[in-house]
Amino acid sequence: MAKLVVRNFSISIDGFGAGLNQGLDNPLGVRGPELFDWFFHTRTFQQMQGDTGGERGVDDDLAALSMAGIGAWIMGRNMFGPIRGPWPDDQWKGWWGDEPPYHTPVFVLTHHARKAVPMAGGTEFRFVTDGIHVALQQAKAAAGDRDIRVGGGVATIRQYLRAGLIDELHLAVAPTLLGAGEHLLHGIDMRALGYAYVKHTAGERAVAHVILRKRA
Amino acid sequence: MAKLVVRNFSISIDGFGAGLNQGLDNPLGVRGPELFDWFFHTRTFQQMQGDTGGERGVDDDLAALSMAGIGAWIMGRNMFGPIRGPWPDDQWKGWWGDEPPYHTPVFVLTHHARKAVPMAGGTEFRFVTDGIHVALQQAKAAAGDRDIRVGGGVATIRQYLRAGLIDELHLAVAPTLLGAGEHLLHGIDMRALGYAYVKHTAGERAVAHVILRKRA
Numbered sequence: 001m002a003k004l005v006v007r008n009f010s011i012s013i014d015g016f017g018a019g020l021n022q023g024l025d026n027p028l029g030v031r032g033p034e035l036f037d038w039f040f041h042t043r044t045f046q047q048m049q050g051d052t053g054g055e056r057g058v059d060d061d062l063a064a065l066s067m068a069g070i071g072a073w074i075m076g077r078n079m080f081g082p083i084r085g086p087w088p089d090d091q092w093k094g095w096w097g098d099e100p101p102y103h104t105p106v107f108v109l110t111h112h113a114r115k116a117v118p119m120a121g122g123t124e125f126r127f128v129t130d131g132i133h134v135a136l137q138q139a140k141a142a143a144g145d146r147d148i149r150v151g152g153g154v155a156t157i158r159q160y161l162r163a164g165l166i167d168e169l170h171l172a173v174a175p176t177l178l179g180a181g182e183h184l185l186h187g188i189d190m191r192a193l194g195y196a197y198v199k200h201t202a203g204e205r206a207v208a209h210v211i212l213r214k215r216a
Numbered sequence: 217m218a219k220l221v222v223r224n225f226s227i228s229i230d231g232f233g234a235g236l237n238q239g240l241d242n243p244l245g246v247r248g249p250e251l252f253d254w255f256f257h258t259r260t261f262q263q264m265q266g267d268t269g270g271e272r273g274v275d276d277d278l279a280a281l282s283m284a285g286i287g288a289w290i291m292g293r294n295m296f297g298p299i300r301g302p303w304p305d306d307q308w309k310g311w312w313g314d315e316p317p318y319h320t321p322v323f324v325l326t327h328h329a330r331k332a333v334p335m336a337g338g339t340e341f342r343f344v345t346d347g348i349h350v351a352l353q354q355a356k357a358a359a360g361d362r363d364i365r366v367g368g369g370v371a372t373i374r375q376y377l378r379a380g381l382i383d384e385l386h387l388a389v390a391p392t393l394l395g396a397g398e399h400l401l402h403g404i405d406m407r408a409l410g411y412a413y414v415k416h417t418a419g420e421r422a423v424a425h426v427i428l429r430k431r432a
Contacts, residue, residue, distance in 0.1 A: 013387075013413060013426055014401045015231050031407075171229075173389070175416060177428065179407025185230045186402055191247075191395025197229060200391060200422050208416065208424045210229055212393065 002140060003147045003167040006157055007066035009184075010035035010172040010207075016181035017154040024082040027095055034176040038205040039063055048101040059203040066170065071143025073102050074135050076156035077110040080125065086112045093117055094125060105142040107135045109156060132159050154182035161185075164193050168213045175206035218356060219363045219383040222373055223282035225400075226251035226388040226423075232397035233370040240298040243311055250392040254421040255279055264317040275419040282386065287359025289318050290351050292372035293326040296341065302328045309333050310341060321358040323351045325372060348375050370398035377401075380409050384429045391422035 011017045012035060019029025026032065039045050044063035046054030054060070078084075081092045094100055099120040108127050117125040128135040139148045150160055160166045171184075190212070198211040227233045228251060235245025242248065255261050260279035262270030270276065294300075297308045310316055315336040324343050333341040344351040355364045366376055376382050387400075406428070414427040 013389075013428070014404075014406055173229075173424070175413045175426075177406040177411055177413060179405040179409075183402070186399070188230075189395040190230055190393040193395075195393055197391045197393060197422075200424065202418045202424075206413075206416050208389070208418075210391075212229070 002071070002143055002145055004136065004150065004160065004165055005070075005147050006150050006152075006166055006169040006171075008039065008063060008170060008172060009152060009157065010039065010174045011184050012174055012176050012178040012181075014177050014179065015183050015185060016178040017152070017157070017184040019178055019181040022078060022082070022153075027082070029181050031176075031178055032181070034178070035172075035174045037176075038172065038174060038203055038207045041205065055204065057204045058201055058209070059205060059207065062170065062172075062201070062203070062209050066149075067101070069146055070102075070104060070149045071146025072104050072139035072148045073106040073151050074132075074139050074148060074156070074160075075106060075108055075151040076153050077108055079151055079153045079156065080106075080108045080110075087114050090114070090117070093119065096123075099123070105139070106151075107139050107142075109135055132156075132163060132165070136160075136165060154184055157184065158188060161188055161190070161193065161195075164214065166214065168198075168211065169195075171210045171212065172203070173208040173210060218287070218359055218361055220352065220366065220376065220381055221286075221363050222366050222368075222382055222385040222387075224255065224279060224386060224388060225368060225373065226255065226390045227400050228390055228392050228394040228397075230393050230395065231399050231401060232394040233368070233373070233400040234398040235394055236397050238294060238298070238369075243298070245397055247392075247394055248397070250394070251388075251390045253392075254388065254390060254419055254423045257421065271420065273420045274417055274425070275421060275423065278386065278388075278417070278419070278425050282365075283317070285362055286318075286320060286365045287362025288320050288355035288364045289322040289367050290348075290355050290364060290372070290376075291322060291324055291367040292369050293324055295367055295369045295372065296324045296326075303330050306331070306333070309335065312339075315339070321355070322367075323355050323358075325351055348372075348379065348381070352376075352381060370400055373400065374404060377404055377406070377409065377411075380430065382430065384427065385411075387426045387428065388419070389424040389426060 019032035042060040043054035100123040103122040235248035258276040259270035316339040319338040
């Protein structure tokens with residue numbers, strides 16, 4: 001049975017999944033890159049950039065696993081880009097260049113309709129204006145028996161969590177304090193929603209990889 | 217130089233340091249004991265209970281370290297006991313029996329004055345009604361060149377953190393989701409206060425022991 005999953009999602013020790021003031025110069029918010037330092041060093045990430053090199057090990061294994069078996073992605077509009085409000089034109093096609101690392105349909109939640117944007121390598125950005133349930137329905141249809149990954153950002157994951165729709169989360173608790181930003185879990189009663197701790201694995205760069213799962 | 221420290225303080229993955237509805241039957245709040253499961257299994261804890269047995273290892277080493285070199289404790293009134301408001305009498309002498317595990321003066325923050333309570337083994341509960349700064353001053357005078365430990369609870373640690381007075385924290389991130397309760401860090405900008413990640417160590421029972429320190 002296809003699952004809705006969050007994988008490889010980094011948060012700080014104080015629980016923030018992104019820094020303040022996201023924008024063109026700060027896609028992850030101020031100091032947000034500290035959350036992903038471990039990921040940037042992996043072979044998986046380097047390959048996504050078209051580079052060779054990068055480190056193998058626990059971090060890399062989980063990074064690779066996070067990309068495997070995914071038949072569709074869902075992301076919030078702020079993860080897709082820095083533009084807020086109506087689309088001024090069709091120029092913006094994501095942060096990821098001509099060939100994004102998704103290689104599947106990517107359903108982008110937005111209040112502003114836009115024509116689908118096919119990219120090299122099988123990624124197609126499709127814009128959904130009817131909310132998270134419709135996006136999930138469309139993603140399921142596209143993914144078949146493969147899983148659907150909610151890429152982020154924080155606000156999008158929070159919406160799916162609150163609706164109890166996410167089956168499994170792999171959070172990477174990174175060795176930093178952001179102090180401020182977008183908090184992943186504040187005000188969400190994960191326990192009441194049926195989530196439970198499954199396991200944790202220590203990565204090479206002081207990251208605690210934590211798996212949470214919703215009880216069936 | 218004597219330091220003000222928090223040690224061995226357990227929080228859930230979602231950041232709660234105590235459950236809801238603390239009281240006589242639930243000193244740690246509902247489901248709060250899940251936070252301390254790792255600690256209950258240590259040799260150090262078993263010895264504090266006057267028992268033999270318990271496990272050795274990383275968890276036990278840190279538990280033992282958390283009790284070493286401390287010259288005075290500070291705790292909030294709700295950690296001292298379940299009574300709220302004025303003291304009805306002098307009957308309540310803490311949760312810890314005739315010989316509490318502190319063996320030093322313990323400064324209890326309260327709005328309601330009360331005579332000091334000497335206990336067996338060197339612990340003396342002293343009640344401070346003039347706030348956290350006065351309690352710290354008195355604790356420093358009592359501790360000499362040894363460290364002062366803020367035992368808890370959450371509200372007390374938050375007060376000292378916000379005042380930037382805590383030098384070092386050892387948090388034990390326990391493998392559970394509480395969902396609700398007292399959140400340790402919400403609304404506190406640890407980074408702006410000068411705190412930084414120092415290191416983390418994996419315990420035997422899936423606890424991530426995290427050390428945070430204030431920059432000098």
